[in-house]
Amino acid sequence: MNRNDNDDTSKASDPGQPVVTSRHKDKLPESLEKNITRRESTVIANEEAVISREKLATAREDAAHVRENAADLRERKATSREGAAHLREGNATSREGAAHLREGKATSREDAAQLREGKATSREDAAHLREGEATSREDAAHLREGKATSREDAAQLREGEATSRERRIHVVEMKQAASEDHVAMLQQANEHLVIATIEAQKLAEQVQMAKNQLDYLAHHDALTDLPNRMLLQDRLNQAIELAHRQGRQLAVMFMDLDRFKHINDSLGHSVGDQLLQSVAQRLLACVRHSDTISRQGGDEFVLLLSFIEHAEDAALSAQKMLASISQPHRVEGHDLHINVSIGISIYPDDGRDAETLIKSADTAMYHAKESGRNNYKFFEQNMNDLAVQRQSIEASLRRALERQEFVLYYQPKINLHSGVIVGVEALIRWQHPKLGLVLPTQFMSIAEDCGLILPIGRWVLREACLQARIWQQADLLPVTVAVNTSALEFRDKDFLENIRATLKDTCLEPRYLELELTESVLMRDAKSTDSVLHALADLGVKLAIDDFGTGYSSLSYLRQFPIDTLKIDQSFVNLMTSNADDATIVSAVISMGKSLNKQVIAEGVETAEQSASLLALHCDEGQGYYFCRPLEAEALATLLQTGVLLSFTD
Amino acid sequence: MENSSLLRHQIINNLMAQHTEKIADAAINLWEQMATQIISIVGEGGFNSLYARSLFLTQSTFPWLSADSTASKTGQRFAELKKSFEGQSPVQVSEANSLLLITFTDILASLIGEQLTTSILCSAWGNDASDGSGKEFKHG
Numbered sequence: 001m002n003r004n005d006n007d008d009t010s011k012a013s014d015p016g017q018p019v020v021t022s023r024h025k026d027k028l029p030e031s032l033e034k035n036i037t038r039r040e041s042t043v044i045a046n047e048e049a050v051i052s053r054e055k056l057a058t059a060r061e062d063a064a065h066v067r068e069n070a071a072d073l074r075e076r077k078a079t080s081r082e083g084a085a086h087l088r089e090g091n092a093t094s095r096e097g098a099a100h101l102r103e104g105k106a107t108s109r110e111d112a113a114q115l116r117e118g119k120a121t122s123r124e125d126a127a128h129l130r131e132g133e134a135t136s137r138e139d140a141a142h143l144r145e146g147k148a149t150s151r152e153d154a155a156q157l158r159e160g161e162a163t164s165r166e167r168r169i170h171v172v173e174m175k176q177a178a179s180e181d182h183v184a185m186l187q188q189a190n191e192h193l194v195i196a197t198i199e200a201q202k203l204a205e206q207v208q209m210a211k212n213q214l215d216y217l218a219h220h221d222a223l224t225d226l227p228n229r230m231l232l233q234d235r236l237n238q239a240i241e242l243a244h245r246q247g248r249q250l251a252v253m254f255m256d257l258d259r260f261k262h263i264n265d266s267l268g269h270s271v272g273d274q275l276l277q278s279v280a281q282r283l284l285a286c287v288r289h290s291d292t293i294s295r296q297g298g299d300e301f302v303l304l305l306s307f308i309e310h311a312e313d314a315a316l317s318a319q320k321m322l323a324s325i326s327q328p329h330r331v332e333g334h335d336l337h338i339n340v341s342i343g344i345s346i347y348p349d350d351g352r353d354a355e356t357l358i359k360s361a362d363t364a365m366y367h368a369k370e371s372g373r374n375n376y377k378f379f380e381q382n383m384n385d386l387a388v389q390r391q392s393i394e395a396s397l398r399r400a401l402e403r404q405e406f407v408l409y410y411q412p413k414i415n416l417h418s419g420v421i422v423g424v425e426a427l428i429r430w431q432h433p434k435l436g437l438v439l440p441t442q443f444m445s446i447a448e449d450c451g452l453i454l455p456i457g458r459w460v461l462r463e464a465c466l467q468a469r470i471w472q473q474a475d476l477l478p479v480t481v482a483v484n485t486s487a488l489e490f491r492d493k494d495f496l497e498n499i500r501a502t503l504k505d506t507c508l509e510p511r512y513l514e515l516e517l518t519e520s521v522l523m524r525d526a527k528s529t530d531s532v533l534h535a536l537a538d539l540g541v542k543l544a545i546d547d548f549g550t551g552y553s554s555l556s557y558l559r560q561f562p563i564d565t566l567k568i569d570q571s572f573v574n575l576m577t578s579n580a581d582d583a584t585i586v587s588a589v590i591s592m593g594k595s596l597n598k599q600v601i602a603e604g605v606e607t608a609e610q611s612a613s614l615l616a617l618h619c620d621e622g623q624g625y626y627f628c629r630p631l632e633a634e635a636l637a638t639l640l641q642t643g644v645l646l647s648f649t650d
Numbered sequence: 651m652e653n654s655s656l657l658r659h660q661i662i663n664n665l666m667a668q669h670t671e672k673i674a675d676a677a678i679n680l681w682e683q684m685a686t687q688i689i690s691i692v693g694e695g696g697f698n699s700l701y702a703r704s705l706f707l708t709q710s711t712f713p714w715l716s717a718d719s720t721a722s723k724t725g726q727r728f729a730e731l732k733k734s735f736e737g738q739s740p741v742q743v744s745e746a747n748s749l750l751l752i753t754f755t756d757i758l759a760s761l762i763g764e765q766l767t768t769s770i771l772c773s774a775w776g777n778d779a780s781d782g783s784g785k786e787f788k789h790g
Contacts, residue, residue, distance in 0.1 A: 191693030197761055198699045 224280035232294035236354040251314035253303040254361035260299035265520040318376035339374035409630035423480035426464040465506035477643035482514040510540030519551030537562035570604020674735035677747040704754040
């Protein structure tokens with residue numbers, strides 16, 4: 001390559017080589033010229049080869065450039081430098097053109113050719129160098145691509161890790177959310193459990209309260225709030241057990257209010273109930289806390305004195321209660337006076353069990369009533385005999401109706417002036433097969449107690465009407481027959497219908513029937529009483545108030561009710577000649593009756609003096625033993641033949 | 651169980667005895683602290699049910715106690731109770747609130763047990779409880 005470089009030594013030693021100097025340039029031999037030309041052609045050819053390689057290098061650089069562009073934008077700078085190289089090559093070409101012009105000067109051209117060769121060599125070297133650089137850049141580009149790939153892999157790895165972390169976080173978040181929901185559900189469950197438990201507690205408490213209330217109601221009297229029969233029985237059993245163990249006594253008192261029924265009937269159940277409540281309070285105030293006062297029902301109370309030293313202790317308690325009860329009771333504007341009869345039994349003398357003790361006290365109480373009421377009686381063994389008799393009467397009464405053991409007696413009512421019989425009062429008697437003739441006072445209260453009063457009353461009514469009709473049919477003096485009517489009969493729903501049916505069946509005109517009713521019967525429930533009385537009056541039945549003056553009558557009702565007759569109670573008549581007050585009462589009743597256009601008849605006239613006094617007070621009619629005792633129907637028929645009592649005819 | 655129950659009662663009595671002035675405020679404060687703890691466990695409804703029941707039972711001893719059990723919002727829940735306290739003497743307030751708290755915690759203990767009840771009170775009243783009783787809560 002470098003063998004054509006200007007080298008003086010090589011020029012001198014190489015005779016085969018033409019020597020060209022500047023002085024001989026214009027005179028160069030043709031061979032040399034040819035040689036130079038050939039060499040220049042060679043140079044040109046070399047240059048073209050170089051150019052060709054450069055183009056190839058440029059193409060490869062372009063390829064590298066394309067690759068570099070994908071890897072890094074900085075490759076553009078290299079491309080710019082490549083452009084500069086091309087520019088410099090263009091400059092070299094220009095200079096080579098100028099060398100052609102300087103061909104005239106061989107040396108110069110030769111030098112220039114050598115120079116160009118050298119430059120061409122240099123360019124070749126530069127081209128090789130650029131090829132090397134291009135290769136290096138390609139390697140660098142590959143390296144960068146590798147690095148880029150590595151970075152991408154690293155990024156993908158990081159993305160994978162991030163995805164994993166996100167998944168883990170999501171799982172944790174899910175778990176946390178689930179835990180919060182779980183806590184909320186637990187709280188809600190607790191809330192429901194607490195509320196349900198509290199509600200259950202409330203319900204259980206209400207059930208227990210209801211049980212307690214039921215238990216209380218089962219053992220206490222609703223009206224007075226006193227222990228009832230069941231609780232008394234329980235406490236009495238316990239007291240007996242204790243007294244037995246300790247060898248002590250206890251007392252049972254059976255109490256029954258006197259004539260309570262009259263108050264209940266006359267003033268109504270409301271007043272009666274309040275009176276019972278008042279009595280209960282009084283009794284409670286008389287006993288110790290350890291004693292038990294109970295209501296047996298109706299107007300009956302039983303007191304248990306669970307511990308007494310002596311029977312006299314019970315007597316003291318009884319006296320205390322008698323005094324307390326007898327004080328007036330203020331009820332609905334009324335000052336009510338009531339008394340109580342008390343029977344006392346002592347454990348163990350009068351009974352060793354609860355039932356016997358109560359029964360003994362009850363028996364003693366009846367004796368207290370029969371002894372005038374408002375007192376107390378200790379049980380005595382012979383009382384049992386009477387109690388047995390009472391029980392026997394009740395059993396016999398039930399058979400008496402079937403066996404037709406009842407009979408009616410008739411007591412005349414007399415005109416005090418003329419002695420003429422103006423009517424008769426039918427009075428029931430019981431022709432007992434063993435006891436003989438039994439008066440109504442001995443069995444009517446028992447009949448009322450056991451409910452037999454209704455069928456007995458119906459029998460009396462029918463029998464009296466039949467008898468009156470028989471007398472009329474016998475052409476005897478037609479008289480009015482009076483029948484006593486009890487409260488139970490008067491309040492019976494079939495009462496009016498029974499009257500109508502009986503009158504119709506017996507063919508007795510209603511004007512010959514008189515019903516005698518007590519004040520207590522009339523004054524109770526005045527509205528319904530008024531209705532029944534007017535129905536009876538419309539029917540033509542006469543009405544009389546029996547035992548007038550002993551009950552509670554309202555004067556306004558007396559005017560309002562269709563009453564025909566007032567019967568002055570025998571208690572006033574009996575004492576009217578010896579007691580001015582009674583005489584005054586009798587006189588007042590007579591005057592009032594006449595003023596109200598009522599008939600007035602005196603009951604229980606037993607002496608001529610009483611009869612005379614009644615006449616003096618302008619009483620028109622009388623009835624009593626003085627005139628005539630009650631007679632059987634046949635005996636009365638004899639009297640009715642004349643119609644006038646013998647005592648008046650004498 | 652018996653000792654723990656007595657301790658709980660003693661703590662309540664001692665807490666109430668600590669305050670002689672503004673006792674109504676102190677009483678309401680105890681209720682609010684306890685309510686926060688209990689509501690987090692049994693909810694508003696559960697607390698209100700327990701509270702209403704306790705009041706009902708305590709009213710038999712202190713009839714002047716009253717409360718609007720429907721006022722469930724914080725700050726209003728015990729307004730009526732505080733109003734009741736304001737008309738009473740400090741001694742009456744102390745006795746009534748002690749009984750009310752004891753009744754409340756008795757019912758709670760009957761539902762969830764003495765140990766858990768005591769633990770809740772410890773959380774609610776913290777140092778006040780242990781300082782007041784002179785003893786520390788012993789669970790179990």
